[in-house]
Amino acid sequence: MSVEAAPPQPAEGVVMWNINTTCNYRCSYCTQRFLDDRTRWARDTPQFLAGFRRLPGRWEVKISGGEPFLHPTLIEIVAALAQMGHRVSVVTNFSASEAKLDQFLAAAGSALRVFSASLHREYVRTEAELTAFIEKARRVAAQLPAGGTLNVTCVATRRNLPELPALARRLAAAGIRFKTQPEKQNRDVIAYTEAERSQLLALGGHSGLGVIAPSFQGRLCWAGASAFTLDDRGAAWRCYPARRYRREYLGNFLDGTFTLFDGARPCQYAYCNCAVPIERGLMAR
Numbered sequence: 699m700s701v702e703a704a705p706p707q708p709a710e711g712v713v714m715w716n717i718n719t720t721c722n723y724r725c726s727y728c729t730q731r732f733l734d735d736r737t738r739w740a741r742d743t744p745q746f747l748a749g750f751r752r753l754p755g756r757w758e759v760k761i762s763g764g765e766p767f768l769h770p771t772l773i774e775i776v777a778a779l780a781q782m783g784h785r786v787s788v789v790t791n792f793s794a795s796e797a798k799l800d801q802f803l804a805a806a807g808s809a810l811r812v813f814s815a816s817l818h819r820e821y822v823r824t825e826a827e828l829t830a831f832i833e834k835a836r837r838v839a840a841q842l843p844a845g846g847t848l849n850v851t852c853v854a855t856r857r858n859l860p861e862l863p864a865l866a867r868r869l870a871a872a873g874i875r876f877k878t879q880p881e882k883q884n885r886d887v888i889a890y891t892e893a894e895r896s897q898l899l900a901l902g903g904h905s906g907l908g909v910i911a912p913s914f915q916g917r918l919c920w921a922g923a924s925a926f927t928l929d930d931r932g933a934a935w936r937c938y939p940a941r942r943y944r945r946e947y948l949g950n951f952l953d954g955t956f957t958l959f960d961g962a963r964p965c966q967y968a969y970c971n972c973a974v975p976i977e978r979g980l981m982a983r
């Protein structure tokens with residue numbers, strides 16, 4: 699029997715960091731919990747930064763939440779990551795003020811890789827609000843460093859789906875990349891009808907990957923060695939499905955127990971629910 703070859707190890711690792719759990723929105727499709735202990739987050743910042751300093755080589759730290767712009771030391775963290783030589787990406791509901799966004803862009807500087815603005819139509823409802831959202835995105839896009847990209851994402855709820863093709867065209871006309879995300883309930887993709895699946899696939903499926911629920915079960919994947927998820931308490935897992943099933947725990951960033959795998963390992967999960975490892979070429983496809 700032939701043994702499948704792993705893809706080449708990516709030159710740069712990726713950390714998918716849920717920096718906090720608090721959010722100023724309460725979207726109906728949100729998969730996060732809402733806790734609010736900001737004192738702890740501020741106190742933990744030096745230990746998180748020490749953990750990032752210990753990582754071997756260069757990593758892209760993709761910061762999401764909750765809503766990361768509510769984190770009390772976000773700007774300090776981003777500046778420190780850039781200073782360490784890591785790169786920074788962010789996923790935000792884009793409700794932060796322009797002044798706060800400018801502070802973030804200045805702190806990230808040339809280290810900024812992907813700025814992902816999530817459009818939540820339950821909060822950006824009117825035409826005026828949508829126009830303001832797009833203008834704000836154009837403003838950020840105009841300030842990106844070389845190699846930095848901005849995209850707008852929207853969850854393809856049944857209610858949103860019919861409006862998304864026009865939205866995609868409108869964003870394209872503004873020079874902005876648009877990506878859809880399938881709606882999940884209890885972390886699994888909802889039971890779209892065949893017609894809805896076709897509509898979603900015509901929009902690129904999950905984050906432009908051309909599929910709705912990617913699966914690489916049994917294939918070799920570098921997650922755990924060149925990628926991992928990190929939660930707001932410092933707990934690290936191989937990837938989001940690993941965290942969901944509480945398998946392949948990598949230890950805690952804050953107490954010194956964190957360790958990476960030493961190579962690619964087979965995927966144990968039927969649904970690879972995060973586009974980041976796929977876009978970074980971590981698994982044999």
Ligand code: SF4
Nearest residue numbers: 721723724725728791
């Ligand atoms: S903005 Fe994001 S984290 Fe906040 S409620 Fe909506 S989906 Fe959840």
Ligand code: SF4
Nearest residue numbers: 919921937965970975
């Ligand atoms: S679920 Fe995705 S990221 Fe996780 S091990 Fe499998 S292929 Fe890799």
